[in-house]
Amino acid sequence: MNATRFLFHTRSLRLPLLCVAGLRNKSLSSGPIALHRFLSSDHCTRRCLCSKPVFRRDPSQSEESQNKPDKTLISYDNLFERAALDSKNKATFSHVLDVFKNKDIRRRGHVEFIYAALKKMPEFGVEQDLAIYNKLLDVFPKEVFIPRNFIQRMFNHYPRQQECGVQILEQMENYGVLPNVETKVLLIQIFGKKSHPIRKYQRLMYWFPRFKHVNPYPVPRELPQDPVDLARFSLHRIAADLNAKVTVYQMPSSDHNEDGNLVCQPYIVGIQSPDQREVLAKHRPNRPVFVEGPFPLWLKRTCVYYYVLRADPLPPEEKVEEPVDPERNFFYPLELELDYDRDLGDDEDFDVDEVEEGPVYAMCMTDSGDRDTLAKWISGLQETNPILGCTPTVFRLDSGPSEVQSCTVSDHPEIEDVLQGQKMAQ
Amino acid sequence: MFCVKNARLHPRTIWHFTSYGVLPIRCYRRPGVPPDNTPPWKKIDFNFSKGVQGIKKHFGLLKKEMFERFEGPQGRPMREIMLEQTRVVWEFRNQESLEQWVVSSDEEMGGKSKIYLRLSRNNQTALLYGNMCTEVPKDGETRYSGYCTLRSKQLLGAFNVKTHHDWSNFNTLYLRIRGDGRPWMMNIATETYFQHQKNDMYNYFLYTRGGPYWQDVKIPFSKFFLTSRGRIQDDQHPLWLDKINTLGFTLGDKADGPFHLEIDCIGVCNDRAHTEEFAYEKYKKNP
Structure with a gap:
């Protein structure tokens, strides 16, 4: 039947x-x-x-x-x-x-x-559930496909079934599921000790733990659900500075105004490190600062966007070499004025021209990238960086994502809007 | 692997001229596409001016190769070669530097990913950008799709003889990049002796942080593991650095969407703190 x-x-x-x-x-x-x-x-x-x-x-x-x-x-x-x-x-x-x-x-x-x-x-x-994979392997009848004599062992015994078993393990591999002892016991019961699925299992068990922690910028398997937490995590990742401090300038909220319409307030989360604050304090107020973005950041399969506050690089004639403070480090000198020529064998530097880029002063993430929201961020930054109050701020916002780039203002086709910082402070 | 005798009789086989003589190599053919049966002489361009240009170029290269031996190996003084601790292999400062690279994506096998390479806006770095799409082509055979690749071209000397990069004085690969958080893979293809090793590659991961800052990445060559056709091999072997053919970047992280990677320079250096020879076991596995 x-x-x-x-x-x-x-x-x-x-x-x-x-x-x-x-x-x-x-x-x-x-x-x-x-x-x-x-x-x-x-x-x-x-x-x-x-x-x-x-x-x-x-x-x-x-x-x-x-x-x-x-x-x-x-x-x-x-x-x-x-x-x-x-x-x-x-x-x-x-x-x-x-x-x-x-x-x-x-x-x-x-x-x-x-x-x-x-x-x-x-x-x-x-697709990421190990118990289900084990249950799926359990569907195979046991002890039928194990080779019993040397001829069977020599040839590919039950090739379609073995292929199917390998396919299960390959799908586990693709979704990053590490097999466990139960998987091994099942595979040995089904296919025997030296079958192709067991080989695949051994390969998985050899390579997976080896590469488990190679990522220096790890992303958790479950990203935080709350957008503010997600923004905090992403900003810490891109800031590349452990001293950087995250400030939540505005929490997300939705409220009804007097007309009864729903008004949503976007969240604004920014990050700034003490070094960035120091550099920003030395910024000359006659040169504008730019708010650029949105730039994409990928956390596994999710893409988040961030905005950057930066300035153009100084022209070479305006650069000032600042002497290093000798008391910054008491243990060894940060500058040595020795008249020795270095041997080629001690030269560890790469012979390339430095890429000229303007300094980055702060970064932020928000869920609506319009100018008003970002202006709120700048006015929030003014509390710790009073220099922003007298510096013109130019918004260079793309509609779509783009590469991180500092470039001259003249060939920039995007919206440019100069807002005087004094006005924003009100 | 294939049987040479059968391959000669097979109509799909194309003839490939290598330094070992004429050997048949079966290339990838998309499922559903008819085999290319045009005879090889129809693919040759018999243009006269192109021939003259070729003669000029190759004899110029031959002359350069002959005279640079008096200077030292590869036209550089011996002292420099013996003592140098770092070497910049590729830097992207002008349009010509992009000519040494090839981009490809799964469009070749029917996929929909796109990848482009250009100089970024300040004309100082290379920008690799595009769109990733993991949609599997509906040809009934392909099971996975979605990759984008940048690969350097094979170095060619006079009369298109293969030449190689020799990095045996160094132990670390150095990259200055800025990405968008996606993980990439570095591929190094070396010169091999046997034909069936032509798909062998040494790979390691390149993780990008994302964000507005540049990233200096140092990858020791001892960490590279051997793969063939995208599968890690059981018998691992350390990477031999004396004959490096190509270096490549591959993206295949299964996340649909746009990506970008900026590359400032690629170099090799000698990290004296790194003494590891090979990061993986070399004994025979699966006896």
Whole structure:
């Protein structure tokens, strides 16, 4: 009885679909309640049962199109799609796996079932769940695919099943799931000790822990949900200075004004380090400062945007060499005026021209990048940096993301708006 | 790997002229695209002025190669080669420096990622930008998609003889970059002896911080691991630095959206604090 051969829709039908073992009516009546729900549209599978149709016919099609058969393979009723009608979560997914596992002791058609399940995993949101992967491996019948003699061991024993097992592990690899001992035990029970899936498992266990902490700028797997926390995290990351201090200039809030309209206040989170404050204090008020942005920052799959307060680089004639304060460090001199020429073997510098760029004074993140919001940020910065009160501020805001770049003002096509800082202070 | 005998009979095979003689190499062919059966002589450009230019260029190079030996290896004095601790290999200061690089993306296999390389606005650094798209092409065979690559061109001497970078005096790769937080991968391809090793590459990760500041990255060569066709190999081998063919950057972090990476310069240096020879086990795995 092969009633449920129409239950499974497998898209990779390069090989003729094996007959998926039948779900007996007995087990149907005695099965759990949810099982009835999956199989509630039983009548359509029954209809397919009588004949063995290879081509699907849609009754809504016109007469002549019914005469010539559709060229696509039959679309099998999908256990997962029916489960998805209910809700797409881990519980339904594992229930589908249970239903398949308890249906037939021979687990016929399990390779097709596993491929279909692997494809459906992101839809159900279980693609990073190790327990589900182990459960999926548990679908394989145990001890059948282990080679028993040297000839079987010499050749590729049950290649399709081994390939399928490797595919499960590859999907784990792609989603960054590290297998555990249970996975290993299952694989050994299913495929034996020197099979291809075990090799893949060993490779994963060798390379994954090795590269687990190589990222010097780690991003947590779950990013903070609160936008202010996310902004705080991102700003600390790009500031590259442990002394930098985050200031929340405005918390996000939504309020009804007197007309009854919803007014949302965007959040403004800024960061400034003491060094930046020091450099900004030496800025000459006759030269403008620029608010530039938005620039993208990627945290794994999420993209956030930040804005930068900066100035143009000083022209070479205005540069002043400041002597290093000798009391800055008591342990060794920061400057040595020795008249020795350095040997080439001691020269550790790279022979490249320095890229001339203006200093960065502060950075901020906000969820609305219009000028009013950023002007609020500048006025907030004025409390600690009074020089901004007498410096013209130019807003160079792009509509879209762009590269971080300091350049001359003349060839800048974006909106430029000079606001006198004194006005903003009011 | 393929059988040479069969490959000769196969119509898809193209003939590749290498320094070892004529050997067939089967290149990647997109699924669904008919094989390119044009005979090789139809691909040769018999333009006269181009030939004259080629002769001028190659004999000029030959002359340069002959006379720079009197100066020292690669036309540089021996003292400099023996004592130098740092060397700038690529810097991006003008348009000509971009000619030494090739960009490619998964568009070659039907994907939709885009990548471009140009000088950034102050004409001092290279800007690599584009858009990443992980949509898999619907050809029925491709399973994953979404990569963007920048790769340096093979060094060629007179008469297009392959020459190589020799970095055996150094142990660290130095990069000055500014990215947008995306992780990249550095690829180094070395000269190999056997044909079936042509896809071998040594890779390591390049993490960018993001933000407005430049980043000095030092990657020791001992950390590079051997891969072939995008798979880490079981038998690892340290990178031999005497014959480096190409260096590349690859982005494939599965995040759809725009990206950019600014590169100021790429160099090699000798980090005397780094003594590690190879970061991975070299014993035979999976006996």
